[in-house]
Amino acid sequence: MQERTLAIIKPDAVERRLTGRIIQRIEDEGFQIRAMRRIHLSTREAEGFYAVHRERPFFSSLTRFMSSGPAIVLVLEAPDAITKWRTLMGATDPARAEPGTLRKEFAQSIERNATHGSDAPETAAHELGYFFAGIDLV
Ligand code: CMP
Numbered sequence: 051m052q053e054r055t056l057a058i059i060k061p062d063a064v065e066r067r068l069t070g071r072i073i074q075r076i077e078d079e080g081f082q083i084r085a086m087r088r089i090h091l092s093t094r095e096a097e098g099f100y101a102v103h104r105e106r107p108f109f110s111s112l113t114r115f116m117s118s119g120p121a122i123v124l125v126l127e128a129p130d131a132i133t134k135w136r137t138l139m140g141a142t143d144p145a146r147a148e149p150g151t152l153r154k155e156f157a158q159s160i161e162r163n164a165t166h167g168s169d170a171p172e173t174a175a176h177e178l179g180y181f182f183a184g185i186d187l188v
Contacts, residue, residue: 053128053129053171054125054131054174054187055125055131055132055135055167055174055178056125056166056174056180057076057124057165058124059072060162061116061120062115062164063164063165066156068164069122072156072164075138076138079128080128081128081134081135083124083126083127084126084127085186086124087122087123088121089120089123090119091117091121092117093113093114096112096113096117097109099180100112100113125187132167132171136169137151139151139152142160143160144157144158144159144163
């Protein structure tokens, strides 16, 4: 059964001109890109997106980073898309990411880790709705 997940190519990767290589990997893995947009989040918008992490020590640094420059948001579709995209990204901390994963290849640190992906179906529904309207996905 097809599933959708939210992917973000984060400001570190966009700034380093890695967008094309990351999108190529997404397509090579068989995802359909159902929607895609370039955005530059405000601090408040980044805080809203990462609200579940607001008590974490890295929250203010994370939201500053995520609003520091443009990012690309995408809706990816595939069977088991949530797990499949998390596998392709690799662990949050690039030091722990498997060889061949996007974060192993492209992340600079646990914060500047190149990509984001939803971690569960409920999170994916919420995160997709944060950036995309139903009409964008027709
Ligand atoms: P992401 O998958 O987008 O989810 C939360 C983000 O917080 C994470 O990727 C990193 O960019 C950032 N972050 C910074 N420090 C940490 C940390 N110690 N643990 C988890 N996430 C962190």
